[in-house]
Amino acid sequence: QLQLVESGGGLAQPGGSLRLSCTAPGFTLDLYAIAWFRRAPGEEREGVSCISRGDGSIYYRDSVRGRFTISRDNANNTVYLQMNNLKFEDTATYYCAADPGLVCFPHKVRSDMDYWGKGTLVTVSS
Secondary structure, eight states, rough: OOOEEEEOOOOTTTOEEEEEEEOOSSSSSGGGGGEEEOTTSOOOOOEEEEEOGGGGGGEETTBTTTTTEEEGGGGGTTEEEOOSSGGGGGGGGEEEESSSOOEEEEEESSSSSSOOOOOOEEEOOO
C-alpha cells in the first residue's frame, strides 16, 4: 500500500516562502500523478496543484498561479510544492495525493485520487 508522507509545513509570514515535500518510501512516485490539495478551517478541500505522469500536464488553481511551483525530483523520489509570496488565505492543511491514472489536466485536478497523505499544516501569520 502506497503511503504518502508530507513535510515542510510550518509558520511563515505574509510574503514568505515554504517548500512542501511529498515522498512515498518504497514506491516510485514518477509512476503516479501527484497533486496537492488543501483544506482551510471551516472550508472545503480544494485542489492546489498537480503534475501528471510524465510531467505532461501541470495545473495550478488561479489563486496560487505565479506564486506556487510544483516539481518532481525523481532522483530523490520526491515531489515539491514551492510556495512563495505566501498570503494569509494560504493557511490550511496541505495534503499530497497520488493516482496512477489520468487525473491531472491543465485546467483542473480530479479529487478522487487513490492515495492520500495525512497532511502538513501551513500557517501564514504576522
